Amino acid sequence: MSLDDVRLARAYLARVAEPPAKALAAFVASVGPVDAAEAVRKGDCPQDVIDETIARRDRDRAEADLEAAGKTGARLIIPEDDEWPAWSLLCLDIAGQRGIPSAVPPLALWARGEAHLGDATEGAVAIVGARASSGYGESVAGEFAYGLVQRDLAIFSGAALGIDGAAHRGALAARGTTVALLGCALDAGYPAGHVTLLNMIAERGGLVVSEYPPGTPPARHRFLVRNRLIAALSEGTVVVEAGRRSGARNTANTAGILGKIVMAVPGPIGSATSVGCHDLIRNADATLVGSVEDVIEIVGRLGTHIPERLRPRRPTDGLGKEALRVHDALERREGKSADEIAAESGVPLQRVRAMLPALEMEGLAERHESGWRQHRRPREISEGA
Amino acid sequence: MSLDDVRLARAYLARVAEPPAKALAAFVASVGPVDAAEAVRKGDCPQDVIDETIARRDRDRAEADLEAAGKTGARLIIPEDDEWPAWSLLCLDIAGQRGIPSAVPPLALWARGEAHLGDATEGAVAIVGARASSGYGESVAGEFAYGLVQRDLAIFSGAALGIDGAAHRGALAARGTTVALLGCALDAGYPAGHVTLLNMIAERGGLVVSEYPPGTPPARHRFLVRNRLIAALSEGTVVVEAGRRSGARNTANTAGILGKIVMAVPGPIGSATSVGCHDLIRNADATLVGSVEDVIEIVGRLGTHIPERLRPRRPTDGLGKEALRVHDALERREGKSADEIAAESGVPLQRVRAMLPALEMEGLAERHESGWRQHRRPREISEGA
Numbered sequence: 058m059s060l061d062d063v064r065l066a067r068a069y070l071a072r073v074a075e076p077p078a079k080a081l082a083a084f085v086a087s088v089g090p091v092d093a094a095e096a097v098r099k100g101d102c103p104q105d106v107i108d109e110t111i112a113r114r115d116r117d118r119a120e121a122d123l124e125a126a127g128k129t130g131a132r133l134i135i136p137e138d139d140e141w142p143a144w145s146l147l148c149l150d151i152a153g154q155r156g157i158p159s160a161v162p163p164l165a166l167w168a169r170g171e172a173h174l175g176d177a178t179e180g181a182v183a184i185v186g187a188r189a190s191s192g193y194g195e196s197v198a199g200e201f202a203y204g205l206v207q208r209d210l211a212i213f214s215g216a217a218l219g220i221d222g223a224a225h226r227g228a229l230a231a232r233g234t235t236v237a238l239l240g241c242a243l244d245a246g247y248p249a250g251h252v253t254l255l256n257m258i259a260e261r262g263g264l265v266v267s268e269y270p271p272g273t274p275p276a277r278h279r280f281l282v283r284n285r286l287i288a289a290l291s292e293g294t295v296v297v298e299a300g301r302r303s304g305a306r307n308t309a310n311t312a313g314i315l316g317k318i319v320m321a322v323p324g325p326i327g328s329a330t331s332v333g334c335h336d337l338i339r340n341a342d343a344t345l346v347g348s349v350e351d352v353i354e355i356v357g358r359l360g361t362h363i364p365e366r367l368r369p370r371r372p373t374d375g376l377g378k379e380a381l382r383v384h385d386a387l388e389r390r391e392g393k394s395a396d397e398i399a400a401e402s403g404v405p406l407q408r409v410r411a412m413l414p415a416l417e418m419e420g421l422a423e424r425h426e427s428g429w430r431q432h433r434r435p436r437e438i439s440e441g442a
Numbered sequence: 443m444s445l446d447d448v449r450l451a452r453a454y455l456a457r458v459a460e461p462p463a464k465a466l467a468a469f470v471a472s473v474g475p476v477d478a479a480e481a482v483r484k485g486d487c488p489q490d491v492i493d494e495t496i497a498r499r500d501r502d503r504a505e506a507d508l509e510a511a512g513k514t515g516a517r518l519i520i521p522e523d524d525e526w527p528a529w530s531l532l533c534l535d536i537a538g539q540r541g542i543p544s545a546v547p548p549l550a551l552w553a554r555g556e557a558h559l560g561d562a563t564e565g566a567v568a569i570v571g572a573r574a575s576s577g578y579g580e581s582v583a584g585e586f587a588y589g590l591v592q593r594d595l596a597i598f599s600g601a602a603l604g605i606d607g608a609a610h611r612g613a614l615a616a617r618g619t620t621v622a623l624l625g626c627a628l629d630a631g632y633p634a635g636h637v638t639l640l641n642m643i644a645e646r647g648g649l650v651v652s653e654y655p656p657g658t659p660p661a662r663h664r665f666l667v668r669n670r671l672i673a674a675l676s677e678g679t680v681v682v683e684a685g686r687r688s689g690a691r692n693t694a695n696t697a698g699i700l701g702k703i704v705m706a707v708p709g710p711i712g713s714a715t716s717v718g719c720h721d722l723i724r725n726a727d728a729t730l731v732g733s734v735e736d737v738i739e740i741v742g743r744l745g746t747h748i749p750e751r752l753r754p755r756r757p758t759d760g761l762g763k764e765a766l767r768v769h770d771a772l773e774r775r776e777g778k779s780a781d782e783i784a785a786e787s788g789v790p791l792q793r794v795r796a797m798l799p800a801l802e803m804e805g806l807a808e809r810h811e812s813g814w815r816q817h818r819r820p821r822e823i824s825e826g827a
Contacts, residue, residue, distance in 0.1 A: 193710060197711060322711060323708030323709065323710075323711065323716075323720060323723075323730070324708065324709070324710055324711075325578060325708075325709055325710055326582060326707060326708065326709075326732040326733065331708075332732070335708060335730055335732045338708075338723065338730045339729060339730045339731075339732075339736070344724060345708070345720055345723045345724045345730070346724075347711040347717070347720045347724075348711065351724070
């Protein structure tokens with residue numbers, strides 16, 4: 058079974074269900090993408106997976122999608138790839154285990170641009186805000202993005218008009234890495250006013266990313282679903298301007314639920330575009346940030362803001378069932394190959410391969426000359442300040 | 443011993459030591475103002491009291507001070523008066539008992555204007571801020587004061603140029619009660635630019651108040667000492683604008699130490715006059731307020747913001763030694779006269795008289811037809827939200 062087969066399977070799976078498809082994600086995690094794709098095609102899978110996939114399971118355009126993507130410089134990043142941001146997305150697994158319904162990791166991510174997605178997420182800051190922004194907000198978003206990429210932090214945002222666009226532009230102006238997460242397909246040409254900006258992001262060392270297959274039009278619910286990826290893939294989210302009801306507040310709330318840092322920029326109290334920020338600071342524990350230095354200071358002391366309900370008590374408390382099985386299959390002294398661990402844990406090999414580096418980053422596994430083994434002194438996932 | 447004798451004694455005592463005079467305050471509380479004044483005059487008192495009073499103990503101008511004050515419509519409010527804000531000032535006693543050096547209640551307060559000081563402090567809000575204010579800050583201060591006095595809350599401030607003046611003016615514009623606390627004598631004519639404003643405050647139902655005797659010039663240390671009265675006499679302090687170093691931040695910090703609510707108004711992040719407010723919100727637990735409604739909501743749930751270190755565990759925990767002795771002298775069933783309580787507790791009669799209403803407001807004493815007795819079911823001083 059080649060990586061191409063896995064990619065084809067995931068390209069198919071990413072199309073047959075509307076994200077976030079919780080049952081399908083669990084099914085893929087359980088039997089592996091190739092078997093899952095085959096089972097979904099035949100309708101030979103659990104009822105909840107059938108429910109999520111029945112409407113689209115005949116749309117098997119994976120090969121054509123991948124071919125067309127290749128022609129436009131796009132690719133499908135899958136969990137089995139090195140650049141898959143396994144560590145960042147772990148928070149979705151954890152929150153999902155704790156019952157947050159929309160906390161489902163993506164099955165794959167379509168991407169266009171030269172940046173390495175996994176690398177970009179390290180220390181990444183999301184800058185989001187209202188589409189109906191003020192000159193003040195746009196200037197702040199641009200300055201923050203400019204200043205943060207100069208410290209080698211990538212700027213994630215949603216490519217919307219207003220604050221999002223100003224953040225992407227600020228990052229580009231400082232020749233930094235910026236990643237645009239879309240609520241539609243890469244080829245949707247949306248927002249129309251930002252087609253050139255999205256091309257610039259892809260061409261100048263950034264990434265345009267979507268979990269939606271080619272041809273998927275934008276939709277309100279897709280922006281909300283997309284927001285979980287902006288929140289998950291960055292270390293902290295800065296809301297620059299937000300009205301009383303605003304998509305940016307949804308991203309901020311999601312970031313809070315995922316245990317990420319939520320920051321908000323204040324503004325004049327008469328300004329309708331700052332009301333949402335003030336409310337986040339006053340009522341939702343968002344930290345007020347007044348400068349690039351504030352953001353760096355706060356993102357620098359990561360891990361101290363994880364909400365109590367999400368804070369693991371033992372090193373392995375935050376792990377999903379599969380990850381626990383993989384961890385349990387590791388021995389303290391002797392290393393094992395991924396094949397051996399897959400056999401022992403009953404977790405598909407591809408998932409084991411994706412999970413081991415994540416366990417390593419959590420201090421729960423280590424590479425040894427004899428293979429993978431448990432880390433000798435597991436460290437707490439949530440360390441004190 | 444008449445109330446006039448007590449007032450003369452306190453007028454003398456208020457002049458012989460530079461506030462806050464901790465030893466003198468304790469001495470007066472212990473032997474009563476008349477005996478204390480006599481002892482200070484003769485130098486027949488504890489060494490720490492001598493140290494505080496020796497430089498000025500020959501300046502006995504009490505009679506002339508009171509006479510001159512009367513001619514300008516001013517009066518000396520003393521703890522033995524009905525309008526003494528005993529309840530508000532209790533926080534200084536409590537903080538003093540816990541070792542905060544400057545937390546010393548005033549011996550008396552010079553006042554000019556028609557308002558009843560004790561009544562004015564009920565639900566009072568302090569609005570303070572930078573002298574070098576912006577148009578934005580002045581407009582916010584004025585609007586907040588205007589809106590709050592319309593809800594029958596008095597506005598306390600420091601009569602300084604900038605934010606303070608805008609707050610006083612906003613309250614006057616809505617024909618509300620506003621109280622100016624000075625860091626100099628009532629007759630100092632300071633700040634020069636606000637002499638007319640101060641006259642308006644006194645003439646239109648407000649109060650101009652100072653613990654400094656006639657002739658005392660303004661001084662930087664006096665503004666800081668005065669700030670504790672602004673903080674103590676109001677339920678909460680709103681900082682509208684403050685630079686990186688600002689007297690308003692001193693008032694806010696003092697308010698926090700005294701267990702009062704600290705609020706701050708955000709502004710544009712580039713503005714030097716909002717830096718102090720943002721810092722208070724971010725680093726000093728000040729609550730962001732963006733509207734009059736925010737302030738009312740927060741001042742409405744008083745008692746929930748008392749810092750742990752100042753939060754009494756038992757109903758009597760917050761009381762000073764004297765108040766405890768007075769409380770212990772009360773019986774559960776039979777009422778006693780103030781004379782009896784003074785005799786039994788060994789606390790001077792005038793202090794007993796001032797203290798009993800404060801104990802009543804704390805739910806620790808009640809007036810009964812037979813006199814004062816302990817309240818049957820003492821309620822917690824710090825009630826939950």
